[in-house]
Amino acid sequence: MTTFGRDVYDDVIVGGGHNGLVAAAYLARAGRAVLVLERLGNTGGAAISSRPFADVDARLSRYSYLVSLLPSKIVRDLGLSFAVRRRSVSSYTPVERGGRPGGLLVGGDEQRTRESFARLTGSEREYESWRAFYGTTGHVARAVFPTLTEPLPTREELRSRIDDEAAWRMLFEEPLGRAVEAHFDDDLVRGVVLTDGLIGTFADAHDPSLAQNRCFLYHVIGGGTGDWDVPVGGMGALTDSLAAAARAAGAEIATGHEVLRIDTDGNSPAEVVFRTATGEGRVVARTVLVNASPRALAELLGETPREPAPEGAQLKVNMLLRRLPRLRDTTVDPREAFGGTFHIAEGYGELARAYAEAASGELPSVPPSEIYCHSLTDPTILGPELVERGYQTLTLFGLHTPARLFEKDNRQAREVLLAATLAQLDTHLAEPITDCLAFDGDGRPCIEAKTPLDLERELRLPGGHIFHRDLSWPYAGAGAGAGTGGGGGRWGVETAHRNVLLCGAGAVRGGGVSGVPGHNAAMAVLGH
Numbered sequence: 001m002t003t004f005g006r007d008v009y010d011d012v013i014v015g016g017g018h019n020g021l022v023a024a025a026y027l028a029r030a031g032r033a034v035l036v037l038e039r040l041g042n043t044g045g046a047a048i049s050s051r052p053f054a055d056v057d058a059r060l061s062r063y064s065y066l067v068s069l070l071p072s073k074i075v076r077d078l079g080l081s082f083a084v085r086r087r088s089v090s091s092y093t094p095v096e097r098g099g100r101p102g103g104l105l106v107g108g109d110e111q112r113t114r115e116s117f118a119r120l121t122g123s124e125r126e127y128e129s130w131r132a133f134y135g136t137t138g139h140v141a142r143a144v145f146p147t148l149t150e151p152l153p154t155r156e157e158l159r160s161r162i163d164d165e166a167a168w169r170m171l172f173e174e175p176l177g178r179a180v181e182a183h184f185d186d187d188l189v190r191g192v193v194l195t196d197g198l199i200g201t202f203a204d205a206h207d208p209s210l211a212q213n214r215c216f217l218y219h220v221i222g223g224g225t226g227d228w229d230v231p232v233g234g235m236g237a238l239t240d241s242l243a244a245a246a247r248a249a250g251a252e253i254a255t256g257h258e259v260l261r262i263d264t265d266g267n268s269p270a271e272v273v274f275r276t277a278t279g280e281g282r283v284v285a286r287t288v289l290v291n292a293s294p295r296a297l298a299e300l301l302g303e304t305p306r307e308p309a310p311e312g313a314q315l316k317v318n319m320l321l322r323r324l325p326r327l328r329d330t331t332v333d334p335r336e337a338f339g340g341t342f343h344i345a346e347g348y349g350e351l352a353r354a355y356a357e358a359a360s361g362e363l364p365s366v367p368p369s370e371i372y373c374h375s376l377t378d379p380t381i382l383g384p385e386l387v388e389r390g391y392q393t394l395t396l397f398g399l400h401t402p403a404r405l406f407e408k409d410n411r412q413a414r415e416v417l418l419a420a421t422l423a424q425l426d427t428h429l430a431e432p433i434t435d436c437l438a439f440d441g442d443g444r445p446c447i448e449a450k451t452p453l454d455l456e457r458e459l460r461l462p463g464g465h466i467f468h469r470d471l472s473w474p475y476a477g478a479g480a481g482a483g484t485g486g487g488g489g490r491w492g493v494e495t496a497h498r499n500v501l502l503c504g505a506g507a508v509r510g511g512g513v514s515g516v517p518g519h520n521a522a523m524a525v526l527g528h
Helices: 018-029 072-078 111-121 125-149 157-160 167-172 178-184 187-197 210-219 235-250 294-300 350-357 384-388 411-427 452-459 514-526
Strands: 008-014 034-036 091-099 101-106 250-254 256-261 268-277 279-290 313-319 342-345 369-372 393-398 449-452 501-504
Touching: 008 018, 008 167, 008 268, 018 034, 018 072, 018 235, 018 514, 072 514, 101 111, 101 187, 111 125, 111 187, 125 157, 125 167, 125 187, 125 210, 125 514, 157 167, 167 178, 167 210, 167 294, 167 350, 167 452, 178 187, 178 210, 187 210, 187 342, 187 350, 235 411, 250 411, 256 279, 256 294, 256 514, 279 294, 279 514, 294 501, 342 411, 369 411, 411 449, 411 452, 449 452
Parallel strands: 008 034, 008 279, 034 250, 091 342, 279 501
Antiparallel strands: 091 101, 256 268, 268 279, 313 393, 313 449, 342 369, 369 393
16 A cells, blocks of 8 residues: 555645646645645646557657647746747648639738638638737737636626627627628638637537637637647646656655545545555545546535536547648648648538537538647657658547447447548548558557547546536636536635635636646635
8 A cells, every 4th residue: 555755635636637737836836745646657647648659759749739728827937847839830721612722821921821811712801801800819818818827807807807898799798600700701711710619619600508609718818829839849748847846846646546535524634535556545635636527526525416427529530650641732831731730621511510410419421620740840759760751740639529429339430430530631632641651560550549438438538528528718607617516716626615626627717738727726725
């Protein structure tokens, strides 16, 4: 049985994902006795780097892979040895019109982006609408992002801080589809805009729940700019740095410790019961911070979850290529096209059809997805020999694939969906993507796919939901309170139990690789 450094800790953190490590580092730096209990044999949770292909020196960000929501404040406060790089291109979306291949290239040189819009749409009007629309989201980002590491504002306080009624109505009150259709005429442009509202979120553009709006908001406010950057060294470089910072500050981190139960009356120190390979044990904590889903928290407390079971809705694919494929659109270099986000079957109409098919219980016939190449921006994730030989990674994220579609036969549905997704990619390539795949040490193609059910099994993500549950509005009383009850409290992490806090992605202002829930839970403990 594991022997810890003490019998009673100020803080026990359940789960060593990036948010748990952020909380541990802050609390230990404040002089508190901190213990992190992690079920797996390594820290990092979904924000890890690994070598998924046998005998291949490629270290991929296996689950989460880009950084936008991590505040520089956390990096500075904790002295993290971590950096990101800006992608040279924002996105490329291939399309065939009039029997000719073409596409929309966004980012890099402004004049080139303007010309790309004009070639696609026949005028500069759509580009000017694009600039105006993202000028508005940029204003909202600059107002909202700094509040993520402050005590929760009220709805009216956030509205006043944004100080733009049209922007507030567009993003916070009306379905996103209304704004997209009002600002843009071109189906492809509309689809590119909408995709940020559908990452890991199964919703129609006009869903009255506004789940798509909340998802969109979190995807455009990161850093106050909305930029999505590449973590140097892969996502594991972030969590390795966080673990090192926590240990350096004095926190203990115990891997291979699965927490089974939290016993508390809300006031007295809590008992945390865990299991290891050699048996069960327990440890006492004045405060317990749970870096797991609200649903998992309820189960640990022996309570009935208050919310319906979450449902993830994405396909995650990792690939290693011997070379980037050639494109049918010869006006764009593949290194540019894959350096940003490469949109596939993500026109506005295609997204609507895929949603309707999935909602009716069918796999999308034309699956929408997006790809990017980490190694173009950061070749350090590949061994020197692979870099010299021109190898590249590709990460694909498929939309509108809810967990329900895989429940009957996960393996078969995964294979069918992967084949259909790659077929859609192939329609824009001058050679099949399978011709470009590398092979592992056993002679197998270097490609792996994960469905929501796979993510639930491997990472304990409820229903495979990458945000633990639908994202909440970033203000108090937003209808998605933390933990097992309430509206999130002062920091959005409080629960019905005074000495139990939620510090995972399901907290108010959670979701994504941000460290925000970990920071906010630590601030709540420290009385800030």
